Amino acid sequence: MRPSNRRAAAGLLAVAAVAGLAAPAVAERAADAGRKPAAKKVALFGSTCRTTIDGSRVVAYCHNPYPESDLVRLHTECDRWWDIDADGSPVEVGPAQTVRLTDRCWKEVRSAWVSHHRM
Template sequence: MPASRRRTAALTITLAALAGVTAPAARAVPPVGSDDPQQVPHAQCRTAVVRSSATATCFNPHGNISHVRLHIECKRWYDPDVDSLAEAVGPAQRVTLSGRCWQEIEDVWVSHDPAG
């Protein structure tokens, strides 16, 4: 390999490392019909909390249907926790789930139910 190509390759690798760019790892995508919830790709969700209200926005970039549920743990003992019904998110679809506590929110998360 000529010296100029080696320098170009070394410079490219160094710049990629500094920028935090890595080559995507090759991995097999499991079949959509898999029963293992760890294997089935599911919707990607983001949560937001504003005072006593919580919202989750989920987008499904995969070719399967994903079922998502919003869970809200309220801070006060007298404030009931919230668990939404499972909502189906089809391929390339977006769903917004919301709920609230009477007072403050302690924790918010989204679960993925493979059975729906």
């Protein structure tokens, strides 16, 4: 056999060996491609809150549809610089409960939001 043929044969054998080693991994990936990935279990949490601003008053209704209790807190930011912003007391919203949170400013309300915390 000539040297160039020997090199070609050795190269062909090397490629065949690498392909033989890689074939099981390729087959395993192809089998995994047909399966759906396992879904992560996410614990649903948090009340759904509806906040309404009417002039200087804020009202928020929070309903908790989940089995875990939620601690909600109303935050009110007043529009005037001299009017004090307020963070309400935390209120527990149990499973299937609705709570009403209220607050007010002396004049206009700039914004209001509700924060949620796990118990």
